[in-house]
Amino acid sequence: MPNEPRLLIPALGGLYRSLAPVTEALVRLCAGLSLAAHGYPKLFGATAANVAFFEQAGFHPPLFWTILTGLTEFGGGLCLALGLLTRLAALPVLVFLAVAIKFHAANGFYWNNLGFEYPLFWALVVLHVLVRGGGRFSIDRLLGREI
Template sequence: MQFSGFLSKVALFSAPQTVAAWAPVPIRLIVGFGFLAHGYAKLSRGPETFGAVLDTLGVPLPQLLAWLTTLVELVGGAAVLAGAFIPLVSVPMAIVLLSALFTVHAQYGFFSVKFTEVTADGIKFGPVGYEIVLLYLGGLATLAIGGPGRLSLDAVLRRQLS
């Protein structure tokens, strides 16, 4: 009885359902843009350059995986931005993230921002940990489970098919 009273008071601070339906939009914008930016960076430098990085990490089929990673980031990022087919595109996107986590970021610990030194020339940063990878994975999982929200291609398609 007391717990339900507490919950009703907490609900007063929650967003109304009509507003909450828009909550996925900022997540989609951040995750989608982040993937597009990384994919575009690989494409503009040439996926062969990323393939060389994968080769030094000992990843098998580095050139093929460089192209596939670039495509996953570009297509997946665009789909997330549009709010389309997120449960489908999130699987290869999560594979890319988990691959990056275990091949590069895990050895550097959790934190993404590490001050190595502060000099008169400015701050020097150390290698990036897996914090941001986990945030991207959390964003993808949230969108895949909770849906892309009202302002999405999926919502438009759903309304047209109804």
């Protein structure tokens, strides 16, 4: 293929090609489960604490934003993990992460200072999933339909 790199060890090309769909599914699964884990308490656990956070951060009405972000993270995360409506689910998650980047930008880059490093990383992962779709190991592929 003209766009493939020339490998130092050409014999590894087949291995890389065969593992690519598996690694893409693992990245999608990890991103989705991580998002779902962050959304779960907003919907089913520490809702009051999250409402207080959104109130303090200036997002009004805070209960609305708690539920919206919880649904985006939990529902979108589960869809990404399963590869179900993958691109459709990735879009609101990407918007959510863009807001998170903007929110954390005032703290600089590094996440240990609550900077935008962490949401930027996940936004790039989700952008990759948005562009590539659910892939070979997804419910989208089983259904034979992708957006």
